[in-house]
Amino acid sequence: MLLYNSAVSGNCYKVRLLAAHLGISLELVELDVVDRSNRPGLIGHLNPALRVPTLVLDDGRPLAESNAIIDYLAEGTEYLPAHRYERAQILGWQFFEQYEIEPNLAVARFFKLFNVTPSEETLNSKHAGGDKALQALERGLTGKTFLVGERYSVADISLYGYTHVAAEGGFDLSPYPSILAWIDRVAAQPGHIKIDG
Secondary structure (H helix, E strand, O other): OEEEEOOOOHHHHHHHHHHHHHOOOOEEEEOOOOOOOOHHHHHOOOOOOOOOOEEEOOOOOEEEOHHHHHHHHHOOOOOOOOOHHHHHHHHHHHHHHHHHHHHHHHHHHHHHHOOOOOOHHHHHHHHHHHHHHHHHHHHHHOOOOOOEOOEOOHHHHHHHHHHOOHHHHOOOOOOOHHHHHHHHHHHOOOOOOOOOO
16 A cells, blocks of 8 residues: 655554554655645645545555544454444544644644744644643543543544644643553554654
8 A cells, every 4th residue: 555645744643553553564655744736746636635644545546534544444453443332432533633633733733843933823822722622632531541442443543643742832741641641551552653763
């Protein structure tokens, strides 16, 4: 399988992480996260949104959107439960991740990693939104080992992608002991890889 990838992207990392757990070999094609001028020619026919990750299956069919990709790859494995209610819970966490975590934690991190200077109002808004999302995640993890069904799943992979590097966006995780303990548990899973390697 071929993955159009950006090494710093938490969304791309989710796909690489699950693939590592499953022993799936990925051919990586690295795309620039800032200069996107070549994307229409490279992936326009595969992903109309021109975003990474974009996965091309061995039979040539493309898949877009990180959570859709990992749910597809996890089908029939321990990472995606068969139980209908648990699958709905996973989707709930994945929607939360894309609506609350990614737009705040990931964007604030992008500003710092690529020396983008947003307005003070924009940065404050991202930090306020990120803190609100982290508070919700902390509540969701309190008294739990993992997010759904007390076992490691694609829900954890989805939320881990940007949460574990929140400090790179200026977020302090020390007020969130349940998140910190969960980050350690995710990092201890067999086959775990780091975002940068």
